Amino acid sequence: MNTIPASPRRRSGRREKLAQRAAPPTVNPCQPGQIGGQYRPLTEAECRAIYATALRLLEGLGMGEVPEPLFSQMRQHGARKVGDRVQIPASLVEAAIAAAPTEFQLHGRDPARTITVGGDRVHFGTGGAAVQVLDLESGDYRPSTLQDLYDFTRLQDGLENVSWFTRCVVASDMTDEWSLDLNTAYALLRGTTRPVATSFTLAEHVAPIIEMVEIADGAGSFGRNPWIKAHISPVISPMRFGADAVEVMMACLHHGIPMSCITAAQSGATAPATLAGFLAQSLAETLASLVAVHVFEPGYPMVFSNWPLVIDLRTGAFCGGGGEISVMNAASAQVSNWLGLVSGVASSMTDAKAVDAQFGMEKGISAMAAGLAGGNLIYESAGMSASLLGASFEAFLLDNDMLGHIYRTLRGVEVNEDTLGYDAIVEAVLGEGHFLGGMQTMGAMERDYFYPAFADRDAPVTWSEKGRPDAWMRASARAREILAQPDPGHLDTASDKAIRERFSIRLGAT
Known part of the structure; x- marks a missing residue:
């Protein structure tokens, strides 16, 4: 029978114990890397059926437009050419899956910011190649610039719920492909120390960009701490390879750059409109990317980034938000994790142009679904708007709050x-x-x-007395404060000078 404690001595002992428990936390209550996997839109039998259809597509239909260097390697592992297509046997796919790491590290330039990905750990980060920015001053969209990219980079550097940063906008003021790739990498180098990702337009751009990184961090530094990840799409839907992207993939393999091989088919356009058929084809295509990496470097750190995208079948317009894209990315994460691969999916690709109710609804639904499904790396999850055509400084800050709520949901309830x-x-x-x-x-x-x-929890009268501010207004004011701060100092003066003497750096050029 329980008794009611009443003595002052026992009461004092409890107070001391409670005081110990009340000590300041050693971790963020919403720390990235929480465990997902609670949401499973597919049954075990359905996962097997989708996988079996993907294997059938690769072995029966095969892949088109396979570059000769890749086919030469694939043939040594059992692939065969039939007409103009290359058939990939199930045994080769299964060997690639078996050799692939179930987890690995994405390094930060600052080693303290390195993250471990795989299993059911959930990390939200960024992505995208928006060509427009929601201007802080005018409130309208305009072409994105190199300065915008740098500003986004340093803005997100302090957001605790963003685990890594992929360039979110295209520096449209760069006049050629080399200037674009070089200056994008420079903006990342200068603006953040967390893990980053970028893309390389051509294979010959890879080596000099790694040279630039090693001017900053020392010869051989990138091999010891490969903190840049490459975003590559070796496969073009439906079911064919892209020669330039395969060449970039091979260059990244040569330089030890971790990769996210991305499949981004669109329902009813480059993939079936039925959700199951889409998942089967898209899985086959991402498995083809895995095989392409495997035949050169078995076990290479590759994020299995199978991103189902949706179009409005009435108009053909891309739909970044909605139930279909949410459930398909969740299902993709589930299947990838079921195969034991490090999964990459996408969320928060709202179609909204303004930071409004549509913006919050579409981002929240898709990010929560991907997180609950256990997506290891969830791209596009901060900053994006206008169906990935735009990026917003205010959105980065508001999305950081949203991601904190999702991490807290994933953490669940501790019962002891x-x-x-x-x-x-x-x-x-x-x-x-x-x-x-x-x-x-x-x-x-x-x-x-x-x-x-940025959430408002005041009473209505207090909110009214403060001028009835909304979330956009609060985030806009804070974004201006952050961007008014000086350069974060992630690149020292001597290194910056050496890089500028070797390369044509446009950021801050006079």
């Missing part, structure tokens, strides 16, 4: 003797009659609750 808190309940009932200010309450406040920076 301390959190059940029998003694604390007894003390509150027999003492003050409430839990406000109690030691357990104070401890939970620090450890268990997430407090968003």
Whole structure:
């Protein structure tokens, strides 16, 4: 039978214990890397059926437009050419899956920011190649520039719920492909120390960009700490390879650059409109990318980035938000994880142009679905708008809050003797009659609750007295404050000078 503790001595001992529990937290209550996998839109039998159809497509239909160097390697592993297509046997696909790492590290330039990806760990990051920016001053869209890219890079550097950064806008003021690739990498180098990703237009751009990185960090530094990941799409839907992208893939393999091989088919256009058929074809295409890497370097760190994209079948317009794209990316994450591969999917690709109710609804639904499904790397999850045509400084800040809420949801409820808190309940009932200010309450406040920076939790009268600000207004003001701060100092003066003497750097050029 439970007894009600009443002695002052025992009461004091409990207070001391509760005081220990109330010590400041050692981790973020919404720390990235929470465990997903609770949402499974597919049954085990359905995963097997999708996988079996993907294997059948690769072995029966095969892949088109396979570059000769790639086919030469694939033939040594059992692939065969029939007409103008290359058939990939199931045994080769299964060998590639078996050799692929189930987890690996994405390094930060600052090693403390390195993340481990794989299993059911969930990390939200960025992506995209928007060509427009929602201007902070005018509130309208305009072409994106190199300065915008750098500003986005340094803005996100301080966002605790973004695990890595992929260039989110195209520097449209760069006049040629080499200037674009070079200056994009430079903006990442200068603006952040977390893991980053970029793309290379041509294979010959890879080596000099790694040279630039090693001017900053020392000869051989990238081999020891490969903190840039390459985004590559070796496969073009439906079911064929792209020669230039395969060449870039081979150059990245040569330089030890981790890769995210991305399939981004569109329903009813470059892939079936039926969700199951789409998932089967898209899985086959991403498996073809895995095989392409495997025949050169078995076990190479590759993110299996199978991103289902949706179009509005009435108009043909890309739809970044909605139930279909949410469930398909969740299903893609589930199948990839089921195969034991490091999964990459996408979310938050809202069609909204303004930071409004549509913006929040579409981002929240898709990001939550991908997180609950256990997507290891969830791209596009911060900053994007206008069906990936635009990026917004305000959106980065608001999305960071959204991602904190999702990480907190994934963390779930910890149930143990301390959190059940029998003694604390007894003390509150027999003492003050409430839990406000109690030691357990104070401890939970620090450890268990997430407090968003831009949500309004004031009473209506207080909100009105403050001028009725909305989330966009609050985020816009904070973005201006961040961008008014000086250069973060991630690139020292001597290294910057050496890079500018060797390369044509446009950022900050006079």
